[in-house]
Amino acid sequence: MDATDQSYAENRGAEPAGQPRVGVYICRCGGNISDVVDAEHAAEICWHIPGVVVSKVHTFMCSDPGQQSIIDDIHGEKLDRIVVASCSPFLHELTFRGAAIRGNLNPYLYEHVNIREQCSWVHKHDPQGATAKAIALIGAAVGKVRQSRPLEKIRLNNRRRALVVGGGPAGMKAAADLAGTGLPVLLVERTGRLGGKLVSPQSLFPTGIGSTQILEKLESDVRSTGRVEVLLESEISRVKGFIGNFDVTIRGPLGPSGALTDVDVSVGVIVMATGFQPYVPHDGEFLFNRHPGVITTVDFQEALACAPEGKRLVVNGREIRRAAFIHCVGSRQIEGVHEPGPDGRLNKHCSRVCCTTVLNQAIQVRRRFADTRVYDIYQDIRAYGRGHERYYSEASRAGVIFLRYHGDERPLVSAAEDQSVHVSFKDYLSWGETIDLDVDLLVLAVGMTPGPCGRIVDQLKLPRGEDGFLQEIHPKLRPVEISVNGVLLAGTAQAPMNLQESLAAAGAAAVKARAMLVKEQVELNPYVARVNTQRCEGSGECIGQCEYDGALTMVEESPGVRRARVNPGLCIGCGACVAVCPNSAIDINGWRVEQYDAMVDGLVLQNQPA
């Protein structure tokens, strides 16, 4: 059997015999590179780099013929190392690794050199310099790849069970959807019942369906599969691990119903559905907590639900002839105008749901209580969702009077005689005229602030955005994933959302979670630390440097013999341990110290006198 016919499976993992045979492929990128970098000259020079047995130029390396030439040379020229000098590795590193695999070569015996972004694009006024730099970078890559060893992806067993943190609507939806795919799910809720903010009865926009109805449906979805284990009055006290292998300690019950106990569970993915907190105005902000006539939209929702029918609305025993709403309380805060919260942070974000909430409530007041007048004091009406604009039109039609203030000129609120509240502000729809209003009820449209997500955020180092909400990897391309692999975002833990969006996000997180758990094993990048057991003397320096909890541990292998051990699932391959080891006993797969040395040699190679 011819050596070139060996299957990749047989070939891979084997050290290439004898001197490595390197193929260098330089891409013109249709002129993007070759208009500046002299590709032909560079290819000519590369012939002289030790180990190079093929040096070629192609107009588009990423094209099928380009990739095929690599595969052909692996067979024809018996190449066992490949270097492609082209665009950014973000674009095509995986493309050429794929070509290596198709040529039965281990994909980690491939190096990618970026001579477009790093040479032709940035040095377009210096073609000679750009060409010299490209040659130097290729030299470094050839040096490195000659030292490369075949690597395999790390494969770890998947614990095919999901943990959903938070039993609000998003958590319930994610749990129900995941269970619907046949997976066992653990749903952990801090309070004594499922439902989150839906527990208080209210009419939900844009459908007008009652929250109780939605909640009943979600609850039946959670229960119907029998695969969701619900833990109420519980919280996550400790979590560690990585995708497919999270070890979680759940503490409960938090209520008075029994002694606290810790339960250890292991799960493959974690869905964060920890929700939001409504903004609580400062003591005295718009007379909040100082005047019985000043409440938030959250309180008003309940007041509205239990208000007796009549000509006029009655709230807390007070008859309301005139009610006013102020929008954006605790949202879109401006430095120097608003007081920061206890954490020193301003809520600069728009909470998105409050506008339609106010319109919804204002319409309800006008429809139910003919003699209660409603004034809506807003900055902008952001009724952005499908059907939300209808609420604005309907509120207008119902006689709600809209008045517009500027964010940096907050309405002044003071207590008036006869128990009413005096509101004074400039209405910019009336050419900045000062409007003075006496109202019996002032409703503050409070926004959403980041919820307390518990210890899990610190323990897993989950990133938060500037606004304090958990931050996704990419707002458009990876909207429900967070930079910690295996953790997903569902609902308002991530950003202000209305129920519709929250449930959509939860559904997406469930599908993503399911995709992560669909395989028996998870595959991880092989670029992790590796301990040379011959050299390790157990100094422990590396463990002191390691920032990733559990990635490095000291193990007593036999009495008196302590050695460092890497958990490849937790190691991210940063190399801090490599730098401090007194015995040079630890290295990073794919980025070994010899490879760095070879790269430096390769960089300076062309500058040496011939």
Added chain:
Amino acid sequence: MAGQFNPDLHEDLRRFGARDLDMCMNCGTCTSICPMSEDAGGGFPRRVIRLVQTGRQKRLEASLDPWLCYYCGDCTLNCPRDANPAEVMMASRRYLTARYDFTGLASLFYRSVWAELAAIGLVGLLVTGLFVFLHGPVVLNHVALNTFAPVKWVERGDWIMAAILSFFLLAGAARMAWWTLGGPAMRRISPAIYLRQVPAFFVQLFSQNRWRRCGTHRSVVRWMKHLLLVSGYLSMLTLVLILLRWFQTDHVYPFYYPQRLWGYYATAALLYPTGDFIVSRFRRKEPIHMFSEASDWIFLIMLFLTALTGILVNVFRVNGFPLATYVVYIIHLSIAVPMLVVEVPFSKWSHIMYRPLSIYLAGVKQAAAEGKLLAVRDAEPVAG
């Protein structure tokens, strides 16, 4: 204070024709498109719309803006929300007409078409009754209109009616001036300013020249038609109020005689524009005629019928049909008198006073503001 708001104002205006106002989101497209906006101090017509939206009734009553709009309809054609701002201005004029009238009849007629029709019918029956019971001898061998309805008595009736109408119209004008000039603040304006603006009133009354600057939508043509109508109306008013003895004769003068020529001109100048406006309102093509309230129809139809019966009286008289002349004469007056009694002080026709008066008052305000006698923008309206 919340007293500055009347939350029902919006709803009130709806009854006067402002049906789509709740669609307005205050974008200001109407103001940017309106060619009259700048000389009305900017913000026109949105300022009026905003006053209605926020229920500032006193401020609306103190505003001259509605009268400075001549309804080209550009704002309505360009409104992104179909809030129909031009019709809001029109409704405001109806509303203000009703508010200026202290009797409350105007308000009643505008809001109830049946009340207006009943009032017209009542006055019409009264006129018919007067003729049926008090007419002179009926001469049937030749036309003797002045025997049937002696011009002396008809003239007296004319003058009594004119006095009554003038009283109500002037009362309305007084209220308009009082509110728009800021009530007691009126006294601080020097009489010279009041006097100097008087010509503007008459220039506007006879020419409506402000209208010509209004809008892009065939305004000049419409202005000319309206000018024709006004000339016909003022001619007829002169003929029947001042020159009735010369106009209503039994002797048939030759065709070229001024009595007949002037009368024919006045009739044509009434019939053509009213007929044209009726057709246009029916077709609903021009913006100004897209939305017709009952008051618009009644005004036009009554005016048309008055002119039509008037010319019929002339036809029968000239051709020697005595009985037909007398009967149509009664019908003519039973239409003309109620039209004048109901429409001039209490309905659409009152704009003959309020339109030129608004120009006059705007001039006074402007002059006073320049002389710092009256802070126009800050003038607090008084209760009315």
